[in-house]
Amino acid sequence: MDGGVAAAPEGPATVEPAPEATASPRDLRDLVAQLRRIVGDEWVYTHAHQLRTYESDGLLQYTSIPAAAVLPDSAEEVAGVVAACHRAGVPFVARGAGSGLSGGALPISEGVLIVATRLNRILEVDLDNHRICVEPGVTNASVSAAVGPGFFYPPDPSSQIVCSIGGNVAENSGGAHCFKYGFTTNYVTGLELVLSDGELVQLGGKAPDPAGYDLLGAFVGSEGTLGVATKVWLRIVPAPETTKTLVAFFDSTREAGQAVSDIVGAGIVPGAIEMMDEKAIEAAEAMAKAGWVGADGLTRKAALLVELDGAEHECETRFREVVGVCEACGSDDVRVARDDAERERFWKARKAAFPAMGRISPNYFVQDGVIPRTKLPDVLDRIDALAEEYGLIVANVFHAGDGNLHPLVCYDGTVDGEADRAEELSGKILDACLEAGGSITGEHGVGVDKKKHMPKMFAEADLDCFQRLRCAFDPEGLANPGKVMPTPRLCGEVPGPYRQHPLEAAGLAERF
Numbered sequence: 047m048d049g050g051v052a053a054a055p056e057g058p059a060t061v062e063p064a065p066e067a068t069a070s071p072r073d074l075r076d077l078v079a080q081l082r083r084i085v086g087d088e089w090v091y092t093h094a095h096q097l098r099t100y101e102s103d104g105l106l107q108y109t110s111i112p113a114a115a116v117l118p119d120s121a122e123e124v125a126g127v128v129a130a131c132h133r134a135g136v137p138f139v140a141r142g143a144g145s146g147l148s149g150g151a152l153p154i155s156e157g158v159l160i161v162a163t164r165l166n167r168i169l170e171v172d173l174d175n176h177r178i179c180v181e182p183g184v185t186n187a188s189v190s191a192a193v194g195p196g197f198f199y200p201p202d203p204s205s206q207i208v209c210s211i212g213g214n215v216a217e218n219s220g221g222a223h224c225f226k227y228g229f230t231t232n233y234v235t236g237l238e239l240v241l242s243d244g245e246l247v248q249l250g251g252k253a254p255d256p257a258g259y260d261l262l263g264a265f266v267g268s269e270g271t272l273g274v275a276t277k278v279w280l281r282i283v284p285a286p287e288t289t290k291t292l293v294a295f296f297d298s299t300r301e302a303g304q305a306v307s308d309i310v311g312a313g314i315v316p317g318a319i320e321m322m323d324e325k326a327i328e329a330a331e332a333m334a335k336a337g338w339v340g341a342d343g344l345t346r347k348a349a350l351l352v353e354l355d356g357a358e359h360e361c362e363t364r365f366r367e368v369v370g371v372c373e374a375c376g377s378d379d380v381r382v383a384r385d386d387a388e389r390e391r392f393w394k395a396r397k398a399a400f401p402a403m404g405r406i407s408p409n410y411f412v413q414d415g416v417i418p419r420t421k422l423p424d425v426l427d428r429i430d431a432l433a434e435e436y437g438l439i440v441a442n443v444f445h446a447g448d449g450n451l452h453p454l455v456c457y458d459g460t461v462d463g464e465a466d467r468a469e470e471l472s473g474k475i476l477d478a479c480l481e482a483g484g485s486i487t488g489e490h491g492v493g494v495d496k497k498k499h500m501p502k503m504f505a506e507a508d509l510d511c512f513q514r515l516r517c518a519f520d521p522e523g524l525a526n527p528g529k530v531m532p533t534p535r536l537c538g539e540v541p542g543p544y545r546q547h548p549l550e551a552a553g554l555a556e557r558f
């Protein structure tokens with residue numbers, strides 16, 4: 047993954063690493079020997095120095111070293127690895143590029159990490175049917191590159207040059223263009239999967255299978271807890287005739303938030319509508335050098351990046367309307383990209399915002415909450431008030447059209463207690479999103495990071511319902527356990543007289 051996420055030497059929750067498979071309390075030597083036979087000796091890592099590469103994803107505050115990491119080269123090898131784990135009763139975690147921001151690919155110590163790096167082939171490009179079939183390790187950006195210039199793949203996470211399609215499917219990833227075009231789930235028409243007992247199955251394909259329950263929809267966004275994707279069929283769309291992009295600067299995020307509501311309220315559907323506040327602009331400008339400063343050389347309080355795409359005539363007309371709305375909401379500086387090079391500079395500034403944050407703060411949490419769009423001004427004010435109360439900087443850069451906030455809570459991990467304060471503040475921001483009628487995550491997933499917040503959003507009965515679905519795919523709970531659900535729950539009925547499971551006795555799991 048890209049190295050933009052600031053390191054967190056003193057995170058609030060760190061899982062102790064286990065040095066190596068042979069030294070862990072459970073003897074996994076038999077399993078490791080089987081894994082070596084399946085994928086080849088050189089593609090099984092068990093030494094601490096090899097495993098450290100995989101100790102976390104983009105959420106660096108959590109670390110854990112797995113017993114082994116395997117890099118299979120085919121779906122059959124993935125199936126063999128998962129079947130071996132199943133026979134041994136050992137949990138496994140799938141990993142794409144490790145750019146996730148919620149700890150979804152955090153390894154399980156005494157578990158196996160299945161890394162998709164070598165599963166990086168584009169299997170079929172079928173422009174006539176608007177389809178592409180890829181292995182899960184293919185990067186998001188490679189999909190558009192493979193079908194361009196006539197077509198493109200719309201879901202475009204800012205991490206798109208590194209993140210994998212397998213990870214996008216597992217997280218139901220979004221991006222700047224999802225407001226108009228929809229999320230990953232709107233583009234997956236088929237999946238080949240390895241279930242937790244090693245069985246290879248297919249859901250949908252080039253044409254999604256509309257009969258029966260939508261199992262494809264259930265898998266997308268399941269964060270690796272229902273199995274491992276080994277092949278993905280995606281819908282692609284024709285490239286728009288024209289694209290027009292502007293950036294408008296405002297004296298407050300409230301004004302910019304109002305412009306978002308008014309643009310959408312006017313019936314305009316921009317391809318993308320992204321907002322950055324003063325701190326985010328300042329950090330991005332330091333890295334991207336897009337000239338995003340006012341005439342006085344100072345950073346403006348808010349920037350709105352708006353892109354319209356589609357038929358030339360309609361775009362021109364709608365674009366003028368957008369400029370009008372921005373000016374009516376208080377913008378005195380609207381800059382229209384004059385050519386592709388300038389458009390790319392605008393986007394570079396927007397996409398630099400996360401990685402650039404490392405320039406103004408040694409550590410930060412990336413939050414990911416959703417609110418109804420009309421609540422943007424109020425919730426942004428609330429975030430400012432919370433930042434002041436906690437004495438911490440919070441920068442905001444987000445997909446404004448979707449109401450998908452990404453507050454970046456800055457802190458210094460070397461200052462005693464600051465990481466904990468930052469984590470508490472992050473939780474309060476999520477509470478504010480829920481109070482506004484929103485959600486605890488828009489696109490980064492629940493992972494380990496937000497599972498404690500799940501009961502704020504779902505009743506016990508809802509969580510049980512999720513668990514029933516999970517049990518149908520993975521009765522033993524071997525696929526990415528400890529993620530998404532707030533308390534580990536045990537699947538399956540035990541035949542014969544009731545015997546308490548050791549995890550249950552230890553108070554670590556509850557019987558479902």
Ligand SMILES: Cc1cc2nc3c(=O)[nH]c(=O)nc-3n(C[C@H](O)[C@H](O)[C@H](O)COP(=O)(O)OP(=O)(O)OC[C@H]3O[C@@H](n4cnc5c(N)ncnc54)[C@H](O)[C@@H]3O)c2cc1C
Nearest residue numbers: 142143144145146150203204210212213216220270275489
């Ligand atoms: C700078 C930066 C910007 C970002 N911007 C965005 C953004 O705009 N929008 C957005 O949505 N996200 C964004 N992200 C988050 C992240 O890039 C996405 O969540 C991405 O989809 C993760 O892909 P990955 O390959 O890195 O997956 P990983 O981090 O490796 O894994 C993520 C999850 O997917 C599961 N998984 C991986 N592969 C498979 C598989 N083959 N089968 C089943 N499960 C699997 C893992 O177990 C884990 O639960 C950003 C991250 C960074 C660092």
